[in-house]
Amino acid sequence: MLRSKYIILTIALLAIGAATASIYVARPTLINIFSQKRVETPGLSWRRDTLLHVYPFHIDGTLTFAGEAVPLDEADVRERLDRELQINIYRQSNTILDMKLANRFFPEIERILTEERVPTDFKYLALIESDLRDAISPAGAGGFWQFVPSTAKQYGLEVNDMVDERYNLEKSTRAACAYLREAKDRLGSWTAAAASYNFGIDGVAGKLEAQHTTNYYDLAITSETSRYVFRMLAMKVIFADPERAGYHMQVDDLYQPQAYTTLQIDTPIVKLADFADANGIKYKELKLLNPWLRNSSLPNKSKKTYWIRVLSK
Numbered sequence: 001m002l003r004s005k006y007i008i009l010t011i012a013l014l015a016i017g018a019a020t021a022s023i024y025v026a027r028p029t030l031i032n033i034f035s036q037k038r039v040e041t042p043g044l045s046w047r048r049d050t051l052l053h054v055y056p057f058h059i060d061g062t063l064t065f066a067g068e069a070v071p072l073d074e075a076d077v078r079e080r081l082d083r084e085l086q087i088n089i090y091r092q093s094n095t096i097l098d099m100k101l102a103n104r105f106f107p108e109i110e111r112i113l114t115e116e117r118v119p120t121d122f123k124y125l126a127l128i129e130s131d132l133r134d135a136i137s138p139a140g141a142g143g144f145w146q147f148v149p150s151t152a153k154q155y156g157l158e159v160n161d162m163v164d165e166r167y168n169l170e171k172s173t174r175a176a177c178a179y180l181r182e183a184k185d186r187l188g189s190w191t192a193a194a195a196s197y198n199f200g201i202d203g204v205a206g207k208l209e210a211q212h213t214t215n216y217y218d219l220a221i222t223s224e225t226s227r228y229v230f231r232m233l234a235m236k237v238i239f240a241d242p243e244r245a246g247y248h249m250q251v252d253d254l255y256q257p258q259a260y261t262t263l264q265i266d267t268p269i270v271k272l273a274d275f276a277d278a279n280g281i282k283y284k285e286l287k288l289l290n291p292w293l294r295n296s297s298l299p300n301k302s303k304k305t306y307w308i309r310v311l312s313k
Contacts, residue, residue: 056082057089057245065233066119066190070217077217084227084234089245094131095238099247101132102239103254105144109173116177119190124232124239125197126176134167134291142166145176155179162299163306168292191216191229199225259312260289266305269298279310286310 063070063081072078088095102123109123126132129146136142140149143166149159155175157165165171183193183201187208195216196204207219216229238245269275272293276286287293289309298306 054090057085059085059237063233063237065194065229065236066121068189068191070233074217080227080230081233081237084230085237088231088234088238092247096247096249098127098131098235099239099242099249100253100255102127104257105132105169107257108169109144112170112173113177116174116181118177118180121190121232121236122176122180122194124235125194126173127235128228128231129197143172144169145172147172147175151179158304160294162295162297163292164294165292167294168290171292188214189216194229194232195219195221195225198228258289260309261312262307262309264305265298265308266300266303268300272296272298275308280313281310 061072063072070077070081072081106123109126110120113120113122126144130144132144134143135146137146141147142149142164145166147155147157147166149166152159152166152172152175155178157168157171157175159166165175179197180190180193183196183204184190186201187193187196187204192204192208192214199207199221204216204219204221204225207221208214211219213219219226238247242249263279272286273283273296276283279286286308289311293308300306
């Protein structure tokens with residue numbers, strides 16, 4: 001028998017002559033390796049005026065994602081959430097900017113999710129994918145919902161040098177909803193559908209089948225996908241009660257939704273700058289409200305109907 005202060009291993013033969021053994025690991029005594037100062041940097045001292053008190057954040061109770069329970073009674077699930085909470089709470093500059101932008105864009109995203117019969121928790125998917133910025137990834141994924149061109153076209157978005165509807169908030173959100181509904185139908189839960197946004201529907205389906213489970217939280221999967229849903233959960237927890245997470249946002253700290261009107265266009269626009277002038281707005285404002293217009297003109301040889309947003313005056 002091997003004994004130590006924190007762990008006891010007992011190896012017992014299950015049967016005489018059998019080659020099988022069982023290992024019993026006793027629950028260790030709770031420890032704190034930081035309870036005493038270490039003598040590892042004896043030549044250094046801290047200046048009193050640079051001391052900063054940093055505390056880990058703790059949550060208790062129950063939590064859901066898209067109406068589905070998160071099993072916080074399981075240690076690894078709780079620790080995975082804890083990791084993302086600590087990272088995002090203490091990544092203050094980015095989280096503050098996320099809050100500012102969410103105030104502008106979440107109302108529209110929530111409205112579309114509701115219309116498309118997708119739980120509004122999925123607004124946090126757009127948040128963790130793009131920080132609500134029209135970013136483009138090294139893999140070529142673009143827009144709030146980070147569609148790659150092939151998937152965008154599969155779900156009805158136009159993607160070319162002149163028009164890229166991955167950057168059209170309404171159309172890309174509806175396309176994301178179509179994907180998520182399909183994923184939920186295939187995989188059986190909204191949580192697994194969320195994970196598939198990172199790993200693919202077939203990828204998650206294969207993992208579930210191979211591991212004889214229907215539950216995302218029971219999957220052994222890649223590190224990125226293992227963290228994916230928990231990143232959404234962490235932002236949901238923070239956004240639900242920002243002040244408890246240390247964020248004190250006043251109304252004038254937040255970016256406000258922009259008032260706009262929409263113009264129906266089914267003819268070519270030779271110069272978008274001239275179009276902006278004719279509608280009493282700046283070219284820059286036109287491009288900021290319509291980032292899906294990727295060039296300085298809109299040829300529109302097919303006479304397709306587009307809806308262009310212009311600032312309300």
